[in-house]
Amino acid sequence: MAPVTGPGLGSTPSARGRSRRKLWLGGVVVAWIVVVAGLAVWSVGHQRPTVPEQRDIDQALPKLQQATGVVFAAAGGRGRAVTLGEVALSEGCRVTPVRSGVAATRDITIRVRDGQARATLEAIAADLPTGYQADVAVGRTKYSLHADAGNFIGVDSDSQVDARDVTVRVSTGCRPHGSQRAAPADPAAANPPMVLDSVLRALGAQDKVPSVRAVECPDGKVAGTYEVDGIPAPADLPERLGFLGVTEVIRTDEDVRAYRTGSDSVVIGVDGPRANVSVSTACQ
Numbered sequence: 001m002a003p004v005t006g007p008g009l010g011s012t013p014s015a016r017g018r019s020r021r022k023l024w025l026g027g028v029v030v031a032w033i034v035v036v037a038g039l040a041v042w043s044v045g046h047q048r049p050t051v052p053e054q055r056d057i058d059q060a061l062p063k064l065q066q067a068t069g070v071v072f073a074a075a076g077g078r079g080r081a082v083t084l085g086e087v088a089l090s091e092g093c094r095v096t097p098v099r100s101g102v103a104a105t106r107d108i109t110i111r112v113r114d115g116q117a118r119a120t121l122e123a124i125a126a127d128l129p130t131g132y133q134a135d136v137a138v139g140r141t142k143y144s145l146h147a148d149a150g151n152f153i154g155v156d157s158d159s160q161v162d163a164r165d166v167t168v169r170v171s172t173g174c175r176p177h178g179s180q181r182a183a184p185a186d187p188a189a190a191n192p193p194m195v196l197d198s199v200l201r202a203l204g205a206q207d208k209v210p211s212v213r214a215v216e217c218p219d220g221k222v223a224g225t226y227e228v229d230g231i232p233a234p235a236d237l238p239e240r241l242g243f244l245g246v247t248e249v250i251r252t253d254e255d256v257r258a259y260r261t262g263s264d265s266v267v268i269g270v271d272g273p274r275a276n277v278s279v280s281t282a283c284q
Contacts, residue, residue, distance in 0.1 A: 058178030067149035073283035074127035081111040081258035081265035084225040087183035093174035111258035189214035196279040217283035233275040
């Protein structure tokens with residue numbers, strides 16, 4: 001007589017074993033999926049990103065500001081007059097071949113004497129943190145600085161060997177869009193240094209209100225640039241500035257005059273009938 005088959009009656013031990021193994025393997029697969037998904041969620045908030053596109057522009061901007069403060073501190077020093085630029089957001093870069101993004105940059109401009117571009121870049125590189133791994137490359141026609149501020153923030157400069165305006169740029173590279181559609185506000189700055197009022201009075205522009213660009217220094221101090229644009233340029237500009245308590249004269253060109261008064265930088269640019277005045281405080 002043929003054996004009676006049915007649920008629980010005719011199943012052989014091997015068949016029942018295979019069924020249990022399938023159930024066990026299915027449970028393992030489900031558990032593994034849960035573990036992998038959990039690790040992915042945890043890593044987003046806890047692990048360091050391995051590529052820049054893992055952090056959008058909202059997350060990159062605070063790191064840009066922090067690195068700018070470090071570079072601004074390193075850029076100041078004897079023989080240099082510094083100016084802090086604004087945060088600039090640039091649309092249209094490519095995060096991937098099919099994904100557009102936005103990049104943020106901030107420039108620091110250093111006015112130097114003739115023949116001091118290389119020494120300036122080397123001094124900045126030496127004053128940056130060791131972790132930045134700053135390096136200056138010396139070429140036949142230009143000097144280049146590169147440093148890695150971490151979090152995919154780059155620090156770069158390319159200057160001609162005879163440059164007297166050296167620009168160091170801090171940049172995020174291309175990042176995915178976040179909610180940010182404008183540059184974030186700078187930290188609150190102190191009142192302008194007294195030398196700004198002295199310069200404006202000398203130029204007959206004491207009623208002008210300066211725009212302010214500020215950054216937090218590594219020690220927590222806030223430093224920055226106070227700027228007044230569109231001032232009528234007097235023909236006797238050198239004579240009017242003769243009273244300033246100048247510590248160092250950096251430049252006295254027809255279009256740019258750069259000084260240091262103590263640790264403050266004074267830069268006066270002349271473009272035809274108009275002058276631009278910027279005074280920058282230092283981190284140190």
